[in-house]
Amino acid sequence: MKERDRKPPARRPGGKPAGKSFGKPGGFGRPPAWRERGSDHDEPVILYGWHTVSLALANPQRRIRKLYLTENAARRLAEEQIPTRVTPEIVRPSEIDRQLGPDAVHQGLLAEADPLPSPDVETLEAAGMVLVLDQITDPHNVGAILRSAAALGVKAIVTTARHSPEATGVLAKSASGALELVPIVTVQNLARALGRLNERGFQTVGLDSAGSEKLAAIELRQPLALVLGAEGKGLRQLTRETCSVVARLDLPGDIKSLNVSNAAVLALYIGASQLGLMP
Missing domain, CATH: 3.30.1330.30 (Ribosomal protein L30/S12)
Known part of the structure; x- marks a missing residue:
């Protein structure tokens, strides 16, 4: 067996090896x-x-x-x-x-x-907002983003098949039920998926601290796809190049950067407000 094919030992969501299972022998397997x-x-x-x-x-x-x-x-x-x-x-x-x-x-x-089915990017309704996550791997952050997405009426979240957390364990708990409310579209190639969204008429707006424009100053329109990158790394180069515009969130306080889940809810609020989606 190749080293990359080896499965890690069973672990609890907290990272410690799982204890003895109840129910039938073998229990429910590993809950990573x-x-x-x-x-x-x-x-x-x-x-x-x-x-x-x-x-x-x-x-x-x-x-x-x-x-x-x-x-x-x-x-x-x-x-x-x-x-x-x-x-x-x-x-x-x-x-x-x-x-x-x-x-x-x-x-x-x-x-x-069972996992919920992953819709195809081609089936997304060309209306409202979708959220695109570029290799955000922390399950707490993705869960919190899902919860905010559900609260702000996001139609779907698009994420990569690799380098993204599985919709289980800590992520599911952090999402607080939002997994059942916001479909997750899993794609193999994010830049290709963004290109397809562009072709279908989506305004694809990447969020980056080095963005050329303020998000609040951009004239946003439906359908809108907001694209967020991982903390530290930000958007990958090909992702940035595929977005129709790259914008920044300017903050009035002394701290100029936000946790990615906080940045997501602020960007979604700005988007929902400009698109007239707020009650």
């Missing part, structure tokens, strides 16, 4: 904080936490394989009339702790599910 997309489509997506799991249960497109609940969580689901869709296994909180690690805030809910 992130892994490259396409690494193993047979592995279940691991979802935990109230918003994450309850919205997954309410999503008819999400196939739930297994559901582990504490008694309190099962009672709350029943009170809020959220169907479990599969027969849950009632467990103690400590048993879920053992799977996820003591730092995971699971609120008594843990589910194994």
Whole structure:
């Protein structure tokens, strides 16, 4: 076996090796904080936490394989009339702790599910806003971006098949249910996908501190694709060259740069305001 083909040992989202599994022998496998997309489509997506799991249960497109609940969580689901869709296994909180690690805030809910299908970039509606992520790998950041995208009515998020976090574990928890609300379009070649968006009439605006124009000063129009790069590296050269314009976010305070998830919500707010999408 080649070195690159070796699979890492099972790990909790916190990075520690997973403990003994409950349920059938072998448990639910490894619930990684992130892994490259396409690494193993047979592995279940691991979802935990109230918003994450309850919205997954309410999503008819999400196939739930297994559901582990504490008694309190099962009672709350029943009170809020959220169907479990599969027969849950009632467990103690400590048993879920053992799977996820003591730092995971699971609120008594843990589910194994199939990944949601990835739409094709050609099927995206040419209206509103989409968000394009250029190799942003931190699952907390991508999860927070997803949550902001859901709040601001983003139609879809486009990301790369490699060098992006899998929609499971920490990312799913950070997204707080937004995985069920914002489709994720996975592409092999981001520059090619951006080129196709350009051809379809999207205004593709890259965000970079060295951008030639202020984002707020640009006349934005629908359909709009906002493109964000990874912290530190920013947009890759080919990504920058494929965008129709590269803009910056000017800030009035002493700190002139933002975490990428904060930059995303500010850019989305500016975009939604200019496009008349705000209530």
